[in-house]
Amino acid sequence: MPQLPGLIKGLGVTAKTAGRTLFPKRGWKTLIPAPQIGAVTVQYPHEKEAPPERARGVIALHEENCTACMLCSRSCPDWCIYIEGHKVKAPPRREGGKPRTVNMLDRFDIDYALCMYCGICVDVCPFDALFWTPEYEYSEPRIADLLHDKDRLGEWMETVPDFLDYEAGSEQKVRKVPR
Ligand code: SF4
Numbered sequence: 001m002p003q004l005p006g007l008i009k010g011l012g013v014t015a016k017t018a019g020r021t022l023f024p025k026r027g028w029k030t031l032i033p034a035p036q037i038g039a040v041t042v043q044y045p046h047e048k049e050a051p052p053e054r055a056r057g058v059i060a061l062h063e064e065n066c067t068a069c070m071l072c073s074r075s076c077p078d079w080c081i082y083i084e085g086h087k088v089k090a091p092p093r094r095e096g097g098k099p100r101t102v103n104m105l106d107r108f109d110i111d112y113a114l115c116m117y118c119g120i121c122v123d124v125c126p127f128d129a130l131f132w133t134p135e136y137e138y139s140e141p142r143i144a145d146l147l148h149d150k151d152r153l154g155e156w157m158e159t160v161p162d163f164l165d166y167e168a169g170s171e172q173k174v175r176k177v178p179r
């Protein structure tokens with residue numbers, strides 16, 4: 001087998017040339033991952049990362065906009081929104097008009113022990129009453145305390161970031177966060 005060393009040498013040259021052609025800077029060494037120095041895990045809570053502004057941290061409720069229409073509750077795949085309300089008579093919108101019947105919100109709870117952060121409730125609300133905020137520090141030792149009532153959900157409103165402008169040329173009106 002006198003040709004074998006020559007054949008191996010030839011294959012070696014071909015591989016080297018292929019490496020230089022495919023990865024001009026470092027050849028085949030490009031495919032070897034660089035060694036990591038130390039742990040890359042963020043050591044929460046000693047170290048905190050700032051989540052992106054539009055992160056889905058927690059849902060805030062603007063109670064004044066909620067009509068207790070139940071759409072969010074009926075759309076929630078986890079059935080973790082609990083709403084109760086009652087009807088009251090309200091004065092007519094215009095002079096001489098009929099008195100109106102409006103819904104008053106008695107209870108609006110979200111159980112974050114069940115919520116899967118899909119955002120369907122925020123998307124379906126026709127009255128701009130629900131908003132995402134990037135806040136995430138609301139863990140509890142007792143799972144039952146992950147049920148946020150309407151007062152707690154309302155407190156999150158001040159952490160809701162303003163909506164960003166749409167890209168240039170868009171005719172869509174930018175939504176405003178009720179403050
Ligand atoms: S984010 Fe999804 S799972 Fe959570 S309350 Fe809203 S609809 Fe339900």
Ligand code: SF4
Pocket residue numbers: 065066067068069070071072073083124125126127128129130
């Ligand atoms: S939050 Fe929106 S969708 Fe849910 S009950 Fe209130 S108005 Fe209806």
